[in-house]
Amino acid sequence: MASTVIGAGITIEGEVSADDEIVVQGTIRGKLEAREGVTVEAGGVVEADIVSGPLTVAGSITGNITSSDRVDLQSGARVVGNVKATRITIADGAQFKGNVDMDV
């Protein structure tokens, strides 16, 4: 699968929907739907609800996350929003505010 990289100087305001893997180093505001994985790198900012496969966060997400797979919050991550996932890790140093629903 090809991959989409939203570079550090890039801002997208609107709806992004992808069959590719997405790496966010810049900013997305609006809505993000990805069939594959999403990585929000340190410095990346997502102000949007996210629907994705596996999600790895080292940057900032403000919005609800619905993942069909795992969600990993790394040190430095800042997530404000509810998370729905099958598995989740929150590393020491990650900041998180929201509910977690693992469909138990």
Place this chain on the structure above:
Amino acid sequence: MAQTRSPSPASRHGAAHASPAVIGAGTRIRGRLTGDGDVTILGHLEGGVQVRGELFIGEGGRVVSDVDAGALRVAGVLEGDVSVTGDIAMLAGARVRGDLHGAHVSLEEGADFEGRLDCEFDLPSELGTAATTTHARSARR
């Protein structure tokens, strides 16, 4: 202990200055894209594009939007008006509909363009004026 799972190509090169963006073939954007660096679009974008660097619309890429960029290279589909400070290149396979304004415009054989061309170029000194405008109603090479 927490490590990024797989370093992306962009982070390997470092992002000291504005790093490029690639909108992959399977990605669709409905909205505005703005950026400092170069942007390559292989997927679909509908809305607006404003980049300081070069916008490259690859083969298979489709952009339905006005474009405001430093430079433009098109090998895919572009529908919209274009305002570029630098060069515009329409490559073979490009299909462009809209009014283009740039410093220098080139059309490769196989490029399909319909619209107006508005560019400044230097005429040979015998002809006098330094700037002129060219209108091309339908240019198909």
